[in-house]
Amino acid sequence: MIRSDQPGSEGIALARACAAAGGRPIQATGKRGANRRSHAVRTFGAQCVEVEVDVETGAVRVLRVVAAHDCGRVINRQLVDSQVIGGVTQAVGFALTEGRVVDAATGVVLNANLEDYKVPTFADAPAVLHTPPDVADWLANSTGAKGIGEPPIIPTAPAIANAIFDAVGVRLHGTPFNVCKILEALQSPPRARLCDRGKAP
Amino acid sequence: MKAFDYVAPGSIESSVRALRAAPADSARLLAGGTDLLPLMKAHVAAPRLLVSLKRVADLPRDIALERGGLVIGALATLAQIEQHPGIASRFAVLAQAAASAATPQLRNMATIGGTLLQRPRCWYFRDERFHCWLKGGDRCHAREGENALHALFETGPCRAVHPSDVACALSVLDAEIEVRSARSSHTVPIGEFLVPPTESRRTETTLAADEVVAAIRVPRTASDVRSVYLKAMDRAAWAFATVSVAAAARVRQGRFEDVRVVLGGVASVPWPVHAAVQSLHGEAPDAQAIMQAARAALEGAEPLRMNGYKVPLAEALVRRALHALAT
Numbered sequence: 001m002i003r004s005d006q007p008g009s010e011g012i013a014l015a016r017a018c019a020a021a022g023g024r025p026i027q028a029t030g031k032r033g034a035n036r037r038s039h040a041v042r043t044f045g046a047q048c049v050e051v052e053v054d055v056e057t058g059a060v061r062v063l064r065v066v067a068a069h070d071c072g073r074v075i076n077r078q079l080v081d082s083q084v085i086g087g088v089t090q091a092v093g094f095a096l097t098e099g100r101v102v103d104a105a106t107g108v109v110l111n112a113n114l115e116d117y118k119v120p121t122f123a124d125a126p127a128v129l130h131t132p133p134d135v136a137d138w139l140a141n142s143t144g145a146k147g148i149g150e151p152p153i154i155p156t157a158p159a160i161a162n163a164i165f166d167a168v169g170v171r172l173h174g175t176p177f178n179v180c181k182i183l184e185a186l187q188s189p190p191r192a193r194l195c196d197r198g199k200a201p
Numbered sequence: 202m203k204a205f206d207y208v209a210p211g212s213i214e215s216s217v218r219a220l221r222a223a224p225a226d227s228a229r230l231l232a233g234g235t236d237l238l239p240l241m242k243a244h245v246a247a248p249r250l251l252v253s254l255k256r257v258a259d260l261p262r263d264i265a266l267e268r269g270g271l272v273i274g275a276l277a278t279l280a281q282i283e284q285h286p287g288i289a290s291r292f293a294v295l296a297q298a299a300a301s302a303a304t305p306q307l308r309n310m311a312t313i314g315g316t317l318l319q320r321p322r323c324w325y326f327r328d329e330r331f332h333c334w335l336k337g338g339d340r341c342h343a344r345e346g347e348n349a350l351h352a353l354f355e356t357g358p359c360r361a362v363h364p365s366d367v368a369c370a371l372s373v374l375d376a377e378i379e380v381r382s383a384r385s386s387h388t389v390p391i392g393e394f395l396v397p398p399t400e401s402r403r404t405e406t407t408l409a410a411d412e413v414v415a416a417i418r419v420p421r422t423a424s425d426v427r428s429v430y431l432k433a434m435d436r437a438a439w440a441f442a443t444v445s446v447a448a449a450a451r452v453r454q455g456r457f458e459d460v461r462v463v464l465g466g467v468a469s470v471p472w473p474v475h476a477a478v479q480s481l482h483g484e485a486p487d488a489q490a491i492m493q494a495a496r497a498a499l500e501g502a503e504p505l506r507m508n509g510y511k512v513p514l515a516e517a518l519v520r521r522a523l524h525a526l527a528t
Contacts, residue, residue: 121437
């Protein structure tokens with residue numbers, strides 16, 4: 001069906017429109033109107049994460065992420081899914097492996113390369129299931145769609161932290177949630193400081 | 202990268218001659234290049250002459266099983282080692298170590314000779330802005346600096362760890378390195394080939410500047426010896442070991458015999474702890490005995506400010522390796 005966005009206009013079936021056009025091309029133009037001044041536009045979302053924590057080696061694996069992000073009307077499902085998978089994968093790195101290492105004495109960043117600064121590999125990337133609500137938000141703008149670039153990266157790390165807590169009962173408050181922090185948190189008393197023992201005597 | 206000359210001789214003899222003809226410390230051998238080229242790009246190595254081993258006809262690149270032992274040509278790649286059926290069945294620790302290293306692309310290029318000679322991954326060593334002890338400076342910056350990835354065991358001024366997975370496997374298998382020079386050929390036990398750097402020799406190997414690694418020989422082991430390599434890393438693939446364990450043993454009539462353990466990622470060289478786990482000899486592989494042996498293996502560790510986690514991590518890997526050998 002081809003429809004106009006004018007109130008009260010009726011749609012016309014594509015076959016009828018083609019017949020009426022008699023072989024000439026059908027062209028139409030339109031544009032995304034301005035956001036309404038009366039409403040703020042927000043993209044809401046939630047993620048659930050399943051992790052596996054090896055309590056002896058401190059290794060954390062993110063097994064599965066289910067993400068639901070309300071980006072209004074889904075115009076291109078594959079593009080939206082890709083945004084979500086990309087954002088979640090990036091966030092897995094932020095949560096587990098990525099961290100800037102700075103030499104305190106000189107200020108030199110010691111891992112300013114893609115070997116020492118560890119972004120996730122395919123083997124680190126979890127299965128990501130995206131289930132968009134796909135509900136057009138006509139208060140947002142004339143397309144009913146809302147932005148989905150940045151939102152998927154936001155909930156992942158806190159969700160991983162919560163999943164680690166759910167799995168092994170320890171609360172981690174700073175990324176990356178690496179082996180060192182997991183093993184330090186998992187120790188039964190007496191607690192030794194494993195990640196930073198303070199200044200050497 | 203600075204300008205350099207490149208030659209590709211056809212024999213070991215002419216390679217050695219090219220090394221000897223060059224001014225001291227100005228020539229380097231080039232095999233897979235997976236370590237040397239990044240060092241050159243980082244301005245940590247600046248050879249004026251590269252002697253490529255690509256066309257050297259008498260430098261072997263194949264793997265042979267001889268009388269139950271292994272002879273691995275120096276130019277054999279890690280991918281060859283990983284995929285060799287005889288290694289996988291008789292020397293599992295070696296196949297597993299090769300498979301755990303780097304990435305498939307790097308393993309297709311990296312040679313076993315080069316893997317033994319790769320330099321540490323220490324970020325102070327690899328950054329030209331730090332003139333650290335290993336590069337001829339007067340102190341190890343990692344001692345007071347960022348040392349989460351550094352050594353637990355003290356072997357000298359440098360606290361970098363040896364990066365090679367394969368070296369740990371070769372160490373637990375008592376491999377010998379066949380070294381060629383202009384006139385002679387001799388074999389060196391791996392424990393005398395990889396040694397901690399000293400004041401006068403700031404490298405991790407005793408290989409002289411005009412010598413070439415020709416082959417690696419792994420002696421025959423009894424057919425019921427089992428072996429395993431376990432590696433902890435900061436992500437699931439493409440990382441050097443934070444800690445690794447190469448272990449071998451046999452279990453006869455429910456009792457451990459000939460238990461051998463080498464730790465990786467804890468010292469400037471692969472770190473054998475055979476003596477520490479000798480308590481297991483004649484013991485049943487029960488959890489208590491294995492736990493005590495794992496603790497003993499880490500005795501003497503002197504963690505730095507940020508690498509204390511390596512102690513429980515290494516103990517866990519030793520326990521796991523020993524349980525794996527017993528089941």
